[in-house]
Amino acid sequence: MGYSIGVSAYFHESSVSLFQDGELIEFSREEYFSRIKGDNNFPRLTIRYLIEKYDILEKEIDYVAFYEKPLLSFLNVTLYALQHFPDSRKLIYNNLMKIRQSGLFFSSDVKKYLKISNNKIIYCPHHLSHVLSTFPFLPDQEPHVSVVIDGVGDTSSTSIYKVDKGNIKFLDSVEYPFSLGLIYSSVTDYLGFNINDGEYKVMALASYGTGVLNKKFQSLVSKKDSTINLKNFSYYKSIEKSYTDDFIKVFGKPFDKLTSCLTVGSSEFIRATEIAHSTQEYLEENVVNIFDKIHETTGCSNFSLSGGVALNSKLVTKIAQKEYIDAIFVPPNPGDSGAAIGAGVFGSLKSGFKIQNNSSPYQGPTPDRKGQVDVKSEFLTFIFEGEDAYSKTAKLIDQGEILGLINGRMEVGPRALGHRSLVCDPRNKIAVDKLSQKIKNRETFRPLAPACLETFTDDWFIVSDKIRQSLHWMGALVQPTKKCLNEIPSVCHVDQTARMQIVRENNEPFHHLLTQFFRLSGIPILINTSFNCGGDPIVCDVQDAITSSIRMNINYLLVESKLFKVK
Numbered sequence: 001m002g003y004s005i006g007v008s009a010y011f012h013e014s015s016v017s018l019f020q021d022g023e024l025i026e027f028s029r030e031e032y033f034s035r036i037k038g039d040n041n042f043p044r045l046t047i048r049y050l051i052e053k054y055d056i057l058e059k060e061i062d063y064v065a066f067y068e069k070p071l072l073s074f075l076n077v078t079l080y081a082l083q084h085f086p087d088s089r090k091l092i093y094n095n096l097m098k099i100r101q102s103g104l105f106f107s108s109d110v111k112k113y114l115k116i117s118n119n120k121i122i123y124c125p126h127h128l129s130h131v132l133s134t135f136p137f138l139p140d141q142e143p144h145v146s147v148v149i150d151g152v153g154d155t156s157s158t159s160i161y162k163v164d165k166g167n168i169k170f171l172d173s174v175e176y177p178f179s180l181g182l183i184y185s186s187v188t189d190y191l192g193f194n195i196n197d198g199e200y201k202v203m204a205l206a207s208y209g210t211g212v213l214n215k216k217f218q219s220l221v222s223k224k225d226s227t228i229n230l231k232n233f234s235y236y237k238s239i240e241k242s243y244t245d246d247f248i249k250v251f252g253k254p255f256d257k258l259t260s261c262l263t264v265g266s267s268e269f270i271r272a273t274e275i276a277h278s279t280q281e282y283l284e285e286n287v288v289n290i291f292d293k294i295h296e297t298t299g300c301s302n303f304s305l306s307g308g309v310a311l312n313s314k315l316v317t318k319i320a321q322k323e324y325i326d327a328i329f330v331p332p333n334p335g336d337s338g339a340a341i342g343a344g345v346f347g348s349l350k351s352g353f354k355i356q357n358n359s360s361p362y363q364g365p366t367p368d369r370k371g372q373v374d375v376k377s378e379f380l381t382f383i384f385e386g387e388d389a390y391s392k393t394a395k396l397i398d399q400g401e402i403l404g405l406i407n408g409r410m411e412v413g414p415r416a417l418g419h420r421s422l423v424c425d426p427r428n429k430i431a432v433d434k435l436s437q438k439i440k441n442r443e444t445f446r447p448l449a450p451a452c453l454e455t456f457t458d459d460w461f462i463v464s465d466k467i468r469q470s471l472h473w474m475g476a477l478v479q480p481t482k483k484c485l486n487e488i489p490s491v492c493h494v495d496q497t498a499r500m501q502i503v504r505e506n507n508e509p510f511h512h513l514l515t516q517f518f519r520l521s522g523i524p525i526l527i528n529t530s531f532n533c534g535g536d537p538i539v540c541d542v543q544d545a546i547t548s549s550i551r552m553n554i555n556y557l558l559v560e561s562k563l564f565k566v567k
């Protein structure tokens, strides 16, 4: 028996994967335990949790693998910044001051918490970590081309690999500072959102745009040889802002960080939507070109896509529209947090294990973190359990209630899939608006997503088989059918798309709740969003759920098969 631990840390939210004999058995983010949103410290709490939960002896650990080559990554960014000295002095100073909290000290950080030898601490090239993060979730062993697009990893911003029965062959890459991901993040910054967090808001805004700025953006950002015109951006030399005065000259003053100022329909909102639209269009056009070229040179029709840019479900849907594509697979956590899974695969392969595919997207902690849930709280009143709990929950939803679900293991990816979710009736506009704006405090321009019973998916949504697999974790967009648009328009965005989750029969108890709601209402769909309050991490255990429910005025909680009223 051999364990392999994969770690992503110091930059995005720190995460850890645990593999046993080639099988992914646990994945968790440090923020679930520390309760610090986006916690990027060395994930000591998660590692301790895993060691205790699985009673792992240190001698049973084959490898602890990091998700990038830290020295390469540090030198790449710093040496490029040095070319722009003195403009880049703050960036260089910042990198040097934070050196102790970087991957360069990964080995010494590991050894503070695990007594293992140096040769068990290994480093996986960053984009290879992304490629490998798809392996546990791939539905089959079909040969495919694996495309990675992110901000920057080690030295590259885009990488292309051929994957054939576990053999991985590097084909091509685009090197930093040319980065489609960083261009998108720069516009995210310009629009007043936080980088590495607000990109999905830009994607949502883009759907409102008409395209009037598309040509302007394209001519400003693209050089004649199709590379990026870096003079409009400063992410490679500044920590304060990612775009230059040249960009401002064309698109106007940057947006206020207070995004609530973006009132739908206001002139600033319209300006933001057009800039977002042109950025999305630029991304889509360039990524589709990459896929076209891959298909021309390799003849391949099967793809996987990972890296932070793969979280752009609008882009994934656009790629899938190309005729030559048979399938495009996006794993449940394609970003840097999920790269911890790839690092774990890297260690497992080095130990000689075959990676088990078709893994569940629910690999996180259970509501009490260890197994049996024994809910005893002065803040909860027990109502029902078992069948009675589900039918009563369905009734409450039908009556307009918004419920918190905390069931089974947490989701691997950033999207709630019914295990740590807030749900409501998609027919009830008042409940949907309340959930979106009052409870979650989301921007009014962002849609909420539907979860649908697999059996009825095609009655309500137009689903392409090319992306069907990734819809189990909301990896792409679908279009609503007329029936859907007529009966539950609230599940759709302004461009008549929905980021729908297909809920399979084996996804209990979420499937069971949806079934009960369908029997009552004739609608096999619930609105589903992540169970967290404001800027908090998603709730992990029952205590987090109670605290968040009180703060958000959620009246009912379904914990495993037990329904409680929150006092």
Ligand SMILES: [Fe+2]
Pocket (backbone or CB within 6 Å): 126, 130, 150, 151, 152, 153, 307, 308, 335, 336, 339
């Ligand atoms: Fe990455």
